Amino acid sequence: xxxxxxxxxxxxxxxxxxxxxxxxxxxxxxxxxxxxxxxxxxxxxxxxxxxxxxxxxxxxxxxxxxxxxxxxxxxxxxxxxxxxxxxxxxxxxxxxxxxxxxxxxxxxxxxxxxxxxxxxxxxxxxxxxxxxxxxxxxxxxxxxxxxxxxxxxxxxxxxxxxxxxxxxxxxxxxxxxxxxxxxxxxxxxxxxxxxxxxxxxxxxxxxxxxxxxxxxxxxxxxxxxxxxxxxxxxxxxxxxxxxxxxxxxxxxxxxxxxxxxxxxxxxxxxxxxxxxxxxxxxxxxxxxxxxxxxxxxxxxxxxxxxxxxxxxxxxxxxxxxxxxxxxxxxxxxxxxxxxxxxxxxxxxxxxxxxxxxxxxxxxxxxxxxxxxxxxxxxxxxxxxxxxxxxxxxxxxxxxxxxxxxxxxxx
Amino acid sequence: xxxxxxxxxxxxxxxxxxxxxxxxxxxxxxxxxxxxxxxxxxxxxxxxxxxxxxxxxxxxxxxxxxxxxxxxxxxxxxxxxxxxxxxxxxxxxxxxxxxxxxxxxxxxxxxxxxxxxxxxxxxxxxxxxxxxxxxxxxxxxxxxxxxxxxxxxxxxxxxxxxxxxxxxxxxxxxxxxxxxxxxxxxxxxxxxxxxxxxxxxxxxxxxxxxxxxxxxxxxxxxxxxxxxxxxxxxxxxxxxxxxxxxxxxxxxxxxxxxxxxxxxxxxxxxxxxxxxxxxxxxxxxxxxxxxx
Numbered sequence: 010x011x012x013x014x015x016x017x018x019x020x021x022x023x024x025x026x027x028x029x030x031x032x033x034x035x036x037x038x039x040x041x042x043x044x045x046x047x048x049x050x051x052x053x054x055x056x057x058x059x060x061x062x063x064x065x066x067x068x069x070x071x072x073x074x075x076x077x078x079x080x081x082x083x084x085x086x087x088x089x090x091x092x093x094x095x096x097x098x099x100x101x102x103x104x105x106x107x108x109x110x111x112x113x114x115x116x117x118x119x120x121x122x123x124x125x126x127x128x129x130x131x132x133x134x135x136x137x138x139x140x141x142x143x144x145x146x147x148x149x150x151x152x153x154x155x156x157x158x159x160x161x162x163x164x165x166x167x168x169x170x171x172x173x174x175x176x177x178x179x180x181x182x183x184x185x186x187x188x189x190x191x192x193x194x195x196x197x198x199x200x201x202x203x204x205x206x207x208x209x210x211x212x213x214x215x216x217x218x219x220x221x222x223x224x225x226x227x228x229x230x231x232x233x234x235x236x237x238x239x240x241x242x243x244x245x246x247x248x249x250x251x252x253x254x255x256x257x258x259x260x261x262x263x264x265x266x267x268x269x270x271x272x273x274x275x276x277x278x279x280x281x282x283x284x285x286x287x288x289x290x291x292x293x294x295x296x297x298x299x300x301x302x303x304x305x306x307x308x309x310x311x312x313x314x315x316x317x318x319x320x321x322x323x324x325x326x327x328x329x330x331x332x333x334x335x336x337x338x339x340x341x342x343x344x345x346x347x348x349x350x351x352x353x354x355x356x357x358x359x360x361x362x363x364x365x366x367x368x369x370x371x372x373x374x375x376x377x378x379x380x381x382x383x384x385x386x387x388x389x390x391x392x393x394x395x396x397x398x399x400x401x402x403x404x405x406x407x408x409x410x411x412x413x414x415x416x417x418x419x
Numbered sequence: 420x421x422x423x424x425x426x427x428x429x430x431x432x433x434x435x436x437x438x439x440x441x442x443x444x445x446x447x448x449x450x451x452x453x454x455x456x457x458x459x460x461x462x463x464x465x466x467x468x469x470x471x472x473x474x475x476x477x478x479x480x481x482x483x484x485x486x487x488x489x490x491x492x493x494x495x496x497x498x499x500x501x502x503x504x505x506x507x508x509x510x511x512x513x514x515x516x517x518x519x520x521x522x523x524x525x526x527x528x529x530x531x532x533x534x535x536x537x538x539x540x541x542x543x544x545x546x547x548x549x550x551x552x553x554x555x556x557x558x559x560x561x562x563x564x565x566x567x568x569x570x571x572x573x574x575x576x577x578x579x580x581x582x583x584x585x586x587x588x589x590x591x592x593x594x595x596x597x598x599x600x601x602x603x604x605x606x607x608x609x610x611x612x613x614x615x616x617x618x619x620x621x622x623x624x625x626x627x628x629x630x631x632x633x634x635x636x637x638x639x640x641x642x643x644x645x646x647x648x649x650x651x652x653x654x655x656x657x658x659x660x661x662x663x664x665x666x667x668x669x670x671x672x673x674x675x676x677x678x679x680x681x682x683x684x685x686x687x688x689x690x691x692x693x694x695x696x697x698x699x700x701x702x703x704x705x706x707x708x709x710x711x
Contacts, residue, residue, distance in 0.1 A: 062536055197681075225680035228640050230631055233429045233558075234675035234683070238422040254538055257632045261540075264547040265558045266425075288540045288632050290547065417547075 070337025465624020495617025
C-alpha cells in the first residue's frame with residue numbers, strides 16, 4: 010500500500026469511526042430529559058404463535074403501567090406512548106421488530122419481549138444501538154451468558170434459582186420434620202431440569218437422600234409410569250421440574266396412583282391460579298407448593314394499585330391476574346423509579362443507574378449484577394383452601410406452610 | 420419389581436386408548452388407501468366436543484358418546500367429500516398425506532379460535548379414581564377405555580362382516596373394479612368409511628380428555644404415535660392396530676418405569692424398525708388388498 014493510499018485509508022477509517030460514534034450516541038442517547046413530546050417506548054410482544062397467551066399478558070402489563078403513569082401526568086411531564094408490535098413468537102421476527110423500532114420508528118426506549126428464546130436475540134439488538142433493555146420474562150441461563158451491560162431481567166432471581174426458596178424453607182424446619190428422601194421428575198427444557206437439579210444438589214448437600222431422578226422429554230404424554238416408579242419408592246418430597254401440561258399430568262398420575270408425598274413442589278403449572286385447579290381438580294391442589302414472584306394480596310410497592318387497575322381493565326378477581334402482566338408492569342415501575350431518582354430518562358442514565366441500588370416494585374425490591382441477573386429470591390406459595398398463598402419467607406407469609414401435605418382430595 | 424408390574428398394567432390399559440384411535444386410522448387406510456394425518460386432530464376435536472358438552476351441559480363424556488360419535492361421523496364424511504374425493508385415484512395415497520395434513524392444520528386453527536390455546540381437561544368426579552388390586556392401582560378411566568375399545572372394535576368387526584355396508588366396504592377394498600360392476604357405489608362407500616374411521620375419534624377423544632390435559636396442538640404428538648402403531652400392526656389391519664397399540668404402549672411404559680423416560684420414546688421406534696426390517700408389511704399387514 011502506498012503512502013498516499015495509507016493516509017487516505019486512515020482518514021477514511023477515522024471518518025467512518027467518527028460517524029459511527031455519532032450514530033451510536035444519537036441512537037442510544039435519546040435525550041428524553043430535555044424533550045417535551047411523548048416518550049415513545051417500543052416493545053415486540055408475542056401476540057400470536059406459541060407464546061401468545063403470555064405475550065398478551067405482557068402487553069396488558071405494559072399498557073396498564075402506561076395508562077396509570079399517563080393519568081398521573083406522565084414521566085417528567087411526558088406522556089407515555091407504547092409502540093407494540095407482534096413477533097409471532099419468532100426469534101427472527103423479534104430481531105426485525107427491534108431493528109425497525111429503533112432505526113425506523115426511532116423509539117426513545119425499549120422494553121423486552123416474552124421468553125428466553127426471544128429475549129436473547131432482542132437484547133443483542135438493543136445492545137448494538139446502546140438501548141437499555143428491561144425484560145419482564147426470559148431468565149434462562151443463556152440470557153446472562155453474553156454479559157450485556159444494558160440488560161436487566163426484571164424478576165427477583167434468574168429462573169433456575171427460583172427453587173432456592175424451597176430449599177431454605179425445608180432446611181428451616183426442625184430436623185425431625187424435614188424430608189429425608191426426595192424424588193425428582195424433570196422436564197427436559199432449559200428451565201425445568203436445571204431448576205430441579207439446583208434444588209437436588211442443595212438438598213443432597215444438606216443430607217436429603219435422592220431416591221429417584223429422571224429427565225423426561227417434552228413429548229412424553231403419559232407420565233403415569235414415571236410417577237408409578239416414584240410412588241413405589243415412597244419419597245417424602247417430590248420435586249417436579251415442570252412446565253404447565255406435565256405439571257397437571259404429574260398430579261393427575263399421583264392422584265390415580267393414590268400416592269401423596271409429605272411435600273410436593275412444582276416449578277411451574279402449580280403456580281397458575283386459574284388453570285391448575287381446573288386441570289387437577291380443586292380438591293387435589295391442597296398443600297402443593299410452587300415458586301412465585303407476584304401473588305394476589307402482595308403488599309409490595311404498587312401491587313394493590315396494579316391489581317385494582319387490572320381487574321378494572323380486564324375483569325376477574327385478584328386470583329385471576331396473570332403474573333406475566335405483573336412482571337411487565339414491574340418493568341415500567343423500574344423506569345418510573347429511575348426518572349424519579351435522576352430526573353432524566355435516557356438510555357445511558359437508565360443503564361448506569363440500575364447497576365447500583367435497590368429498586369422497589371410489585372415483585373419486591375430488585376437489584377442486579379453486572380450481567381443483568383437479579384440478586385433476590387422468589388417466594389414460596391402453597392395451595393391452601395383453594396387459594397394460592399405466600400407461605401415463605403416469613404416476612405411476606407400470609408399463612409403458615411401446611412406440612413405434611415394432606416392426602417388427595419383435601 | 421412393583422414399579423415394573425405397575426408399568427405393565429398401565430401400559431396394557433393405555434393400549435386400549437391407542438387402539439381406539441388407531442383402529443379408525445387403519446380402517447381409513449384399508450378402505451381408501453388414504454394415509455390419514457388428520458386422525459390425531461380428530462381425536463383432539465373429539466376431546467373438545469366431550470369437554471364442551473360436559474362443561475356447558477354437564478353431560479358425562481361416556482354418556483355423550485352417541486352425540487359426539489354422530490358429530491365426528493359427520494365431520495369425517497364432510498372432510499372426505501370436500502378434500503379427499505377430488506384427489507385422483509392414481510395419486511391418492513401420496514396426495515392424501517398432504518391433504519389430510521392440511522385438514523389437521525385447519526382443524527387445529529378452528530379449535531384455537533373456538534377454545535384458544537389454554538390447556539383443558541375433562542374433570543369428571545371419577546377422572547382420577549382408581550381401584551387397588553393386590554397393591555397395584557387400576558385407573559378407572561383407563562379400564563373403561565380398554566373395555567370401550569373392545570366394544571368399539573367389536574362393533575367395527577360386526578359392521579364390516581355382518582352388514583351390507585360392510586360387505587360393500589370389503590368388496591371395494593378387495594377388488595374395486597368388480598365391486599363397481601356389481602353396483603357398489605365406491606364414492607359413497609369411501610365417504611361412509613372415512614366417516615366411520617373418524618367417528619372412532621369421538622370415543623378416543625373423550626377418554627384422552629379425561630386422562631391428559633390437551634390443547635389444539637396436542638395432535639402433533641399423537642399422530643406420530645398413531646402412525647407407528649398402524650405401521651407396526653400392518654396398514655389396514657384393525658386387529659394389527661390393537662396388537663401394535665399393546666406392543667408400543669407396554670414397551671414404553673415398562674422402559675419409562677424401569678429404565679428411563681428418555682429411552683421410553685426411543686424404545687417403540689426401535690421395536691418398529693426391527694419389525695419393519697424383518698416383516699416390512701407390519702405384523703398383520705397383507706401384501707395385497709383386503710387386509711381388513
